[in-house]
Amino acid sequence: MHKEIVIVGLNHRTAPVEVRERVAFEQSILRDALRCLRALRSIQESAVLSTCNRVEIVAATSDKEGAFAEVKQFLLEQEAAVGESSLEDHLYAYAGKEAVRHLFRVAASLDSMVVGEPQILGQLKDYYVAAQEAGSIGTILHRLFHRSFTVAKRVRTETGIASRAVSIGSIAVELARRIFDTLEDKTVMLIGAGKMGHVVARQLKRGGVSSLMVTNRTFERAVEAAAEFEGNPIRFEEMPRYLKLADLVVGCAGVPEFLLKPDIVEETLKERKHQAMFFIDLGDRRNFDPRINAIADVYLYDIDDLQAVAQENLDGRAAEVAKAERIVDEEVTGFFGWLDSLDQVPTIVALRHRLEEIRRNEIEKSLRTSLKDLSEKERRAIDDMTSAMIGKILHGPISRLKKPSDEQDEALYIEALKKLFGLEDK
Amino acid sequence: MDILLLKGTALFYLLAMGTFFLYLILLKDTYARIGPIVLLIGFALHTAALGGQIAQNGFPAVTDLREALSIYSWLIVGIYLLVQLKYRLTVLGCFVAPLAFLMALAGVTFGSGAGELPPGLKTSWLYLHVTLAFLGNAVFALAFAVSLMYLVQESRLKSKRMTALYKLLPSLERLDRLNYVFLVWGFPLMTLGIVTGSLWAGVYWGTYWSWDPRQISSAITWLLYASLLQGRITGGWRGRRAATLTIVGFVVVLGYFLWGDSVFPSRHAGNFD
Numbered sequence: 001m002h003k004e005i006v007i008v009g010l011n012h013r014t015a016p017v018e019v020r021e022r023v024a025f026e027q028s029i030l031r032d033a034l035r036c037l038r039a040l041r042s043i044q045e046s047a048v049l050s051t052c053n054r055v056e057i058v059a060a061t062s063d064k065e066g067a068f069a070e071v072k073q074f075l076l077e078q079e080a081a082v083g084e085s086s087l088e089d090h091l092y093a094y095a096g097k098e099a100v101r102h103l104f105r106v107a108a109s110l111d112s113m114v115v116g117e118p119q120i121l122g123q124l125k126d127y128y129v130a131a132q133e134a135g136s137i138g139t140i141l142h143r144l145f146h147r148s149f150t151v152a153k154r155v156r157t158e159t160g161i162a163s164r165a166v167s168i169g170s171i172a173v174e175l176a177r178r179i180f181d182t183l184e185d186k187t188v189m190l191i192g193a194g195k196m197g198h199v200v201a202r203q204l205k206r207g208g209v210s211s212l213m214v215t216n217r218t219f220e221r222a223v224e225a226a227a228e229f230e231g232n233p234i235r236f237e238e239m240p241r242y243l244k245l246a247d248l249v250v251g252c253a254g255v256p257e258f259l260l261k262p263d264i265v266e267e268t269l270k271e272r273k274h275q276a277m278f279f280i281d282l283g284d285r286r287n288f289d290p291r292i293n294a295i296a297d298v299y300l301y302d303i304d305d306l307q308a309v310a311q312e313n314l315d316g317r318a319a320e321v322a323k324a325e326r327i328v329d330e331e332v333t334g335f336f337g338w339l340d341s342l343d344q345v346p347t348i349v350a351l352r353h354r355l356e357e358i359r360r361n362e363i364e365k366s367l368r369t370s371l372k373d374l375s376e377k378e379r380r381a382i383d384d385m386t387s388a389m390i391g392k393i394l395h396g397p398i399s400r401l402k403k404p405s406d407e408q409d410e411a412l413y414i415e416a417l418k419k420l421f422g423l424e425d426k
Numbered sequence: 427m428d429i430l431l432l433k434g435t436a437l438f439y440l441l442a443m444g445t446f447f448l449y450l451i452l453l454k455d456t457y458a459r460i461g462p463i464v465l466l467i468g469f470a471l472h473t474a475a476l477g478g479q480i481a482q483n484g485f486p487a488v489t490d491l492r493e494a495l496s497i498y499s500w501l502i503v504g505i506y507l508l509v510q511l512k513y514r515l516t517v518l519g520c521f522v523a524p525l526a527f528l529m530a531l532a533g534v535t536f537g538s539g540a541g542e543l544p545p546g547l548k549t550s551w552l553y554l555h556v557t558l559a560f561l562g563n564a565v566f567a568l569a570f571a572v573s574l575m576y577l578v579q580e581s582r583l584k585s586k587r588m589t590a591l592y593k594l595l596p597s598l599e600r601l602d603r604l605n606y607v608f609l610v611w612g613f614p615l616m617t618l619g620i621v622t623g624s625l626w627a628g629v630y631w632g633t634y635w636s637w638d639p640r641q642i643s644s645a646i647t648w649l650l651y652a653s654l655l656q657g658r659i660t661g662g663w664r665g666r667r668a669a670t671l672t673i674v675g676f677v678v679v680l681g682y683f684l685w686g687d688s689v690f691p692s693r694h695a696g697n698f699d
Contacts, residue, residue, distance in 0.1 A: 178583060181599040274662030276598060293584065297665045305586045 003044070003140055003342065003411060004064050007099040008071040008091060009056030012113045015090035017052075017304050021285040023078050023087065025050040026254050034134035036074065042066030045138040047131035047145070049106070051123050052196065052284050052303045053113055058103060060140040060411075068093050100144065100335055104328045107148035108155040113307035114168070115321060116161035119196070121152045139411040143338065151331045155324045168196065168303070169203030171310045172280050176204065176248060179278050179299055183208040189246035190214045190229070191239065191259060193221050196282040196303070197252020201229060204248065213246065215239045217253070240264055244271040248278045251287030258289040265292050280306070342414050348398055350423045355390045362386075428482075431475035432496070432534050438468030439503075439527035446520040450594065458516040462507065465523055469503045472530070476500060492533050494560075499529035501564035509568065513604065517594050521571035551626035559619030559644075563679055565612035566651075569605055570676035573669035576601040580666055602664055605672055609658065613651050620644055643682040650675040 010020060025033050025048055037046040037057065045060035057075065061067035076087055094102050105111045109120050128145045131137040137145075155161060173183075180186055188209050190201045193216055201212065212231030216222035219235055226233035234242050243249070243264070251259060260279075269277065274297050281288045281302040293300035301309075341347070363386060367379060374382070401413050417423065442465035449457035476496065506522040509515055579595040595601070623641075628634040635641065654671045657663030663671075 175583070177597060178579065178595075179598050181597045181603070270662070272662070274664055274667075276665065296667070299583050301586065309586065 003060050003062055003339070004067075004095055005058070005060055005099045005103075005140065005144060005339075006043075006064060006067045006071070007056055007058050007094045007102055008068060008075065009049070009054060010087075010090045010092065011054035011056070011111065012304065012307070014092055017286065017302060019087065019090050020052070020055060021283075023050075023055045023075055024052075024284040025055065025078070026284065028254075030130055031134055033078070034131060034136045037071075038134070038136045040067075040070045040074065042070045045141040046136045047127060047141055049124060049127045050284070051120065052282070053120075053307075054106070054111075056106075058099075058141065058144070060138065060144075064095050068095075097332055097336060101328060101332045103144060103148050104151045104331055105325075107152040108324055108328060109152070109161070110155070110321065110324055110328065113304070114310040117168070117310075118156075119168075119199070121149070124148065124152075139415050140339070140342070144335065147331060147335050151328060154327050154331070158327060159323045160320045161324055168282070168306050168310065169200045171306050172200050172250075172301070173203050173207040175299075175301065175306075175309065176207070176278055179276050180247065184210060186247040187211040187213065187245050188231075188248045188250060189234075189239075189243065190225065190231070191249065191251045191287065192216060192253025192255075192283065193225065194252025194254065194282055194284070197250050198225070200250055200252075200280060200282060204250075205229060209248070213242055215242075240268075243268045246277070247275070248280065249288075250280045250282065252282040253287055255283065255285060255287060259287045260292065261289045262291045262295060265298060266295055269295065269297060341418070342411050344401060344410075344414065347414050347417060347423065348401070351398075351417060351421060352390075352394065354421050354423060355394065359386050359390055428475050428478050429534065431471050431478065432530065435468050435472040435475060436527060436530040436534050438464055438471060439499075439523060439530050442468055442519070443523040443527050446516075446523045449516065450520055461516065461519050461523070462510050465503060465519060465526070466507060468526070468530075469500070469507060472496075472500050472503070495529040496533040497560055498564060498567075499526045499533070501560055502526060502529075502567050505564055505568055509604075513600070515596060515604070517575065517596065518568070518571055521574070522568070525567070551622060551629065555619060555622040555626050558615050558622055562612050562616030562619050565608050565615060566672070566676050566679060569608035569612060569672050570680075572601050572604045572608065573672040573676075576605065576669040577666070577673075580669075598665065602668065605668055606658060606664075609651065609655055609668075609672070613655055616644075616648060616651065620648060640682065643678060647675050647678050650678070 010023070012020070030048060030050075033048055034046065037043065037048070037059070040046075042063045043059040043061045047058045049056045049058065055075070057071045059067055059071060072088065072091060072093070075091065102111070107121055107124050109116050109118065112120055124145070128137070131141070176183060176186075183204065186209055188201060188204055188211070190197055190212065205212065212226075212229050213234050214222045214226040214229060214231050215234040215236050215238075216225065217236050219233065222233040222236075225231075239259075243260075249260075253259060265277070265279075269275075276297045276299070279288050279292060279298065279300040281300065286302055288300055288302075290300065290302070292298055363382060367374065371382075397417075401410070401417070442461055445457050445461040445464050448454070449461060502522055503526045506518060509518065575595050576598060579598055579601065582595075583598070620641075624634045627636065650671060654663065654668060654675070658668060
């Protein structure tokens with residue numbers, strides 16, 4: 001049965017951060033999520049991609065409509081804990097070429113809010129590994145993800161997109177420099193262990209910040225991170241007490257609710273005699289109450305804000321983007337060449353063809369040399385005998401191929417057949 | 427001669443304004459370097475014109491708007507050039523140059539109607555009083571400009587809508603610090619201006635305080651700036667609040683400077699009796 005690739009999800013274009021954070025898959029529930037996906041009947045392979053900008057389910061299916069419905073339902077259930085029902089309006093669903101193109105564009109950072117930013121590729125790889133470990137990925141998605149990594153590499157080396165990308169970290173540093181004259185006498189508080197937060201903290205250090213506090217629910221991790229940044233670890237419970245020392249607060253904790261609310265910040269600001277504070281919220285779910293931005297002398301930027309600023313800083317990339325889109329198109333065509341070849345019928349035909357070719361060659365060779373004295377009748381007997389042999393040899397494999405015990409195996413068998421018999425290069 | 431020099435001054439202030447605006451639009455550093463130099467040439471011409479006037483008529487009594495504007499703009503440009511040397515605040519030039527040009531233009535356009543001072547007023551008190559009061563006001567004019575820039579930059583950062591302007595403007599911290607520097611310099615100058623004026627009034631009119639409208643408006647501004655300075659030093663009065671108060675204070679001064687005399691007859695407007 002022909003397999004299709006489907007993607008259902010939402011991203012920064014279709015949903016604001018309030019919605020995205022409701023469906024984001026945290027590391028802790030990722031394995032369970034992948035297990036649930038494996039249990040869905042309509043899909044055979046699946047992977048989850050959940051970053052601060054997107055939540056997407058990539059799947060291989062032989063029943064497109066069923067897969068759309070089941071995966072959508074799966075995402076809605078993920079969100080059910082919060083009890084809102086507008087999620088469906090934010091979802092998109094792609095199948096076939098559209099889906100493949102989408103994933104390639106994501107990997108190549110063409111779908112990012114900041115086109116060309118490099119972080120997405122690493123995140124994609126992480127989620128690929130997670131899916132692999134959970135065993136939810138099969139031949140098709142393996143190939144799809146590996147191709148997407150290749151696309152990303154090509155786009156990075158063959159176009160100028162990446163070099164023009166402005167990372168979130170450098171935008172944060174630039175904004176900090178508009179608030180503070182120098183970063184050298186400023187103190188940063190880093191809350192949580194999120195990847196983006198650490199990237200930004202590193203950039204701030206490079207930007208001149210000398211003093212850094214690190215806090216984490218798990219104190220040991222705070223100690224580790226503090227050692228890495230040459231900062232001071234702080235116990236999570238004591239965070240509000242130390243807040244008044246921080247000029248910049250970077251939040252990247254995985255938390256179900258806001259860590260800081262306006263009242264605490266207002267209190268802190270009074271203690272600081274209204275010295276400006278810059279909050280940078282990089283959590284997949286927001287760490288800081290957005291109302292904090294309304295307080296005088298306090299500036300709060302979440303990931304969307306930073307990316308919007310970054311986007312405004314970019315211009316004149318149209319030509320490079322067009323070049324990258326051409327690479328994606330090329331790769332989509334290439335991938336479908338492969339995917340189509342995974343179809344049973346052409347593979348079986350090619351296999352028969354191949355064996356028939358071998359048989360004919362061998363018979364001809366023998367009849368020309370050692371068996372050249374045989375009569376017409378004997379020649380026909382040899383022909384029939386070898387034909388029957390091939391037929392018998394092929395019967396088992398082909399019937400098993402047509403009725404695989406596990407649908408996930410189908411593509412695997414076809415792929416193996418093609419490799420073993422060299423059917424790919426014709 | 428004087429009028430020629432003043433015309434030259436106005437021309438160079440205009441050129442400086444053009445250069446600063448080109449910098450704002452094109453963001454080329456060349457213009458940022460040329461702007462202050464053009465302004466400096468204008469300032470030199472201006473100094474020559476004022477010097478000529480003083481040599482001819484003695485120290486100006488600043489009895490009419492023309493003289494007042496001329497001295498005022500000279501002081502503002504002078505202070506700006508000093509600030510530019512120390513803080514490299516080219517954007518401030520974009521505020522100062524047009525202001526200086528308009529004032530110089532007014533100085534050229536308005537006829538010279540210098541009222542004769544009663545002889546009794548011509549004491550060194552007068553010169554001290556006028557110089558200090560004008561210096562103080564000129565510093566507050568720059569504090570006003572810096573505060574305005576603060577509010578613009580702050581609203582950019584709050585609303586997260588970044589235009590090219592936000593890259594030009596200095597950091598909030600620096601603008602706030604400059605607001606403080608100007609306040610610290612402007613406030614004593616203003617205080618001394620009021621004190622010398624009051625002493626002089628005591629000598630000439632026999633009373634230190636005569637509820638003259640200019641005295642009242644000065645007192646209001648003085649109280650405003652005094653509380654701002656006090657708030658800055660002891661409490662957390664900084665940032666937006668400091669900028670807003672600075673602007674309010676300067677608007678009171680400026681408003682009175684431009685229209686006050688025609689609304690409230692004052693001894694500062696030429697009726698010295």
